[in-house]
Amino acid sequence: MKKNDWILGGAVAGAAVLLLLFQFLRGAGKAETVAVTVDGELYGTYALSEDQTVDINGTNRLVIRHGSAWMEWADCPDQICVNHSAVSREGESIICLPNKVVAAVRGSEETGVDAAVQ
């Protein structure tokens, strides 16, 4: 009983340390985000540090992996956004004109002022 309590306590403490470390590393590393706008309105902001797939109104699908973002799929006729190379640096963007979708990389310091954008 006593031994199991120690193991449980150790596991909880270890998880807490890992979580703190993870958050610290994320904060210290590059913390760019991808801001997706549809027809000029902010659709969502996504961290480049988190691998994820973002469905944009069912017309575009943005994939974020290993710190880069690209348009995996789109129903637009020109497919320019799909053929666009992955973006990962602040200021880079993928634009889908037919669907009025823009995915733009922003620096971390700009997050939190989304309300003031254009």
Ligand SMILES: [Zn+2]
């Ligand atoms: Zn497109």
